[in-house]
Amino acid sequence: MRSPVRRRAGGALVVGALLAGSLAGCGVLPPMPDPVPADIVPSAPADLSPAAGGDALSPDGFDAVERMAVRIRNVGCEELSTGSGFAVDEHTLITNKHVVADSKDLEVSTYDGHDITVGATSTAGLADLAVVRTTDPLPSFPELADADPEPGDPVTVVGYPAGGELTVTEGEVMGTTRDPLNANLGEVLLTNAPVEPGSSGSAALDAKGRVIGVVYAKTADDNSLLVPLSTLQDMLADDTAFTPAKGC
The missing domain is CATH 2.40.10.10 (Trypsin-like serine proteases)
Incomplete structure (x- = not known):
């Protein structure tokens, strides 16, 4: 009889203002959060320009933002985790290293529920970053800013x-x-x-x-x-x- 699969949320890592030694240099994934309240709805950002490779924004400024983001489900060796990612070109996604770690299979889907076939995945040694190449084209990708932001931006x-x-x-x-x-x-x-x-x-x-x-x-x-x-x-x-x- 197979044992049940443990589940975790591969989301944002949580760190304290003063970190214990066990966290230094190592991100520990948090347990599954409480269910998302039903009254939480997406809020539309204002004044976003069209994403490169995507269609123009609808009047509420939301469509291009939807198209560039993806949901990632990591069917792992022992457990299931979830995370997010975004396209930087037609066949390249950026996400976190801990989102794709210990993966048996990555399931990537777009804002409209379309599944994207994943090719190769690479992870960084220095930062919590990963690059996911896709065989299917991605619907949209944003531009990169000219420089890092300033405080207050x-x-x-x-x-x-x-x-x-x-x-x-x-x-x-x-x-x-x-x-x-x-x-x-x-x-x-x-x-x-x-x-x-x-x-x-x-x-x-x-x-x-x-x-x-x-x-x-x-x-x-x-x-x-x-x-x-x-x-x-x-x-x-x-x-x-x-x-x-x-x-x-």
């Missing part, structure tokens, strides 16, 4: 908390802080845009809808942590930054 996070419906949350960049989970990474962005388990791998966008970072964790006081755009760009340009992901 607005930020919009687009993802699938708890593996549920696509949600858009807003806040602002609070500044930078030393990465509490990856000691060698250096400075990361701190924002007050709300994220939850399942938000990991979400794109963080500026007021023009351009990517400024990648959500990878939340703090104990409910702030969100982002891998900065500059780090993402540097690693994508480095042929040695990513290596094939290990499965079961």
